[in-house]
Amino acid sequence: MSPYTLTILLSSLGLGTTLTFMTSHWLLAWMGLEINTLAILPLMAQHHHPRAVEATTKYFLAQAAAAATILFASTINAWTTGEWNILCLSNSVATTLITMALALKVGLAPLHFWMPPVMQGLDLTTGLIMATWQKLAPLALMIQIIPLTNPQLITTLALLSVIMGGWGGLNQTQLRKIMAYSSIAHLGWMIVIAQFKPQLTILVLSTYIVMTAATFLTFKLMYTTKINTLATTWSKMPIITTTAALTLLSLGGLPPLTGFMPKWLILQELTTQDLPLTATIMALSALLSLYFYLRLCYSMTLTISPNTNNSSAPWRLQNTQNTTLLALFTMSTLMLLPLTPLAQALTI
DSSP, X not given: OOHHHHHHHHHHHHHHHHHHHHXXXXXXXXXXXXHHHHHHHHHHTTTOOHHHHHHHHHHHHHHHHHHHHHHHHXXXXXHHHSOOBTTOOOOHHHHHHHHHHHHHHHTOXXXXXXXXXXXXXXXXXXXXXHHTHHHHHHHHHHHHHGGGSOHHHHHHHHHHXXXXXXXXXXXXXXXXXXXXXXXXXXXXXXXXXXXXOHHHHHHHHHHHHHHHHHHHHHHHHHTOOBHHHHTTHHHHOHHHHHHHHHHHHHHHTOTTSTXXXXXXXXXXXXHHTTOHHHHHHHHHHHHHHHHHHHHHHHHHHSXXXXXXOOSOOGGGSXXXXXXXXXXXXXXXXXXXXXXXXXXXXXXX
């Protein structure tokens, strides 16, 4: 892809997200979401592989359906209230429709069906954008309208996402699909707490972006997209393999790694809000996700590939990738737990 074209597409991604962030008008918010979607489609299909084109088509259809629903629901609300302001959602039908459309946009269960196959068709760099940047604009809208939405609906979406995100990843062998289910599970944690402490949702989103970026950049450095190729990484790059295993455990939420902080604070807040059953289901569902993270760690550190891997031998080639961002994200993923008191102070 031409550098000029890439610059235009990435600038459009930033423009779409920024437009959605800064507006309080439903039409401008919808416009920002559309710019965002149209900018990432060429990035997804740039390799002209049938799987990439299929993933792009599925993504476009899902996002177009969600955008049409948002436009339709906001028009219903404007018709009944005379207001296009995002915070003036008083029509219950419009509120429910917009909530479900935004859930489809980000990939919350039970509207998550498009995300694993789409992630599977992308390269690791575009997959990273899909798992992080593309969540920002819909989540910003969702955080704004959650106080106006039925709490039972939000809690149901969150619990289903955590359960499906853990359950769906159990039988996967493709790393990008596993990261897609990981994203679905983390979205459930973000949404369940947004109705009580939106600041905590921002904290969870920040730590999720840091941990996911570290994971994707590590897989890109290793040239690996499947579990069976992870078994050859220890002999090639033992230090990177060690930090990758710790990064995955951080995604699973094990102390003393950074990923433990958001889960701990969310469970504490849910208990404070007198929701022990919800907190228990969330904690038990996190064990499902932890299982497949442990499975990846086992493949990386405790097994040796039994046969010759029919792929290029990257350890014989000079690696030209810049590892500055990887080092920064990995250190943040592993060592931010001591900053929990500061994070609590900022979320009060």
